[in-house]
Amino acid sequence: MVNNHYHHLAFGPHTVARQQRRGSYTAYGSQTERPDDGPMRLDRREELLIASRDQFQIATVTESGWPYMQYRSGPKGFLQVLDDSRLGFADFRGNNQYVTTSNIDADGRVALFIVDYPTKQRLKLYGRAQVIDGDDDPELLDRLQRIGETRIAATCERSIVIDVEAFDWNCTRSIIPRYDREYLKDLSDVYQRKADEREAELNKRIAALEAEVEGLKAAE
Structure with missing residues (x-):
């Protein structure tokens, strides 16, 4: 049976009502009729996609309640699977606005959008993130700066670790291959x-x- 935690997080009453009106409730919202199965675990398929990516989008929630989206990129594999329930990456020095990191400090909920354009695969992922300054855990930052035998050359000031809540593989129909x-x-x-x-x-x-x-x- 499919884990329904993603459905419970993504499908609120208004979403379910619209699905019922439009005829898609059986395929989607009906999964919320069962009790929430709880956090999902990453499997080999998710690990392979994440390890092959050199970019992703991360959404956070501002302290004024607005969604905030930011692009992250680096060497292939810089977003790392730490175990079957955690992701992590070394955060590069940016423009010093600190919007994403401060949003995480205030409200750790994040959403990641990870796309493999040539194969038209995309993974949506919910999680709870934590910002860990390099001075507080230099060993973790050093680990996340290493990808196999190579080391990220960019200046990295902190680690961001994400406890995975749920994820969903999205439809490939609208993805333009690049x-x-x-x-x-x-x-x-x-x-x-x-x-x-x-x-x-x-x-x-x-x-x-x-x-x-x-x-x-x-x-x-």
């Missing part, structure tokens, strides 16, 4: 390797046929 240079190079390398292998096979076959022809000539 391809960066690295993706196109990787794709080109794959096709070039296949072409090289095919060429080697053909050259080997041609050499064998030429040898066969020479043998037939010698036998005449």
Whole structure:
């Protein structure tokens, strides 16, 4: 049975009422008829998407009650899965407005929007975030600045850790595919390797046929 915690967080009374009027309640809002299953756990599918991304959007709530959206980017994999219920990333030095971090200090609720444009996959995620200054936990910040064998070169002042509440894989219909240079190079390398292998096979076959022809000539 599908965990319904996302439905309980996203579908309030007005949402459910609209779904009932428009005929989509059975597919969505009806999940809230069961008691809330509680926080969801990340699985391999979520881990693979998150580890492959170099950007995402994070929404917080301002102290005046307004939503606030910000773009975050970094080396591929900078948003890290710490375990099956926590994410973390090293926060780069910015323009010193501190809106996102201060919003988190006041109200830890966040929403992340993570998209893989070439494959048209998108993951919506709810969580509760915490800002941890580098001086308070230098080991955590050092860990989040490391991606495999490499280290983030940008100046990082703090860690942001997110306790995952719920997530949902969204419809791919409206996503416009976009391809960066690295993706196109990787794709080109794959096709070039296949072409090289095919060429080697053909050259080997041609050499064998030429040898066969020479043998037939010698036998005449």
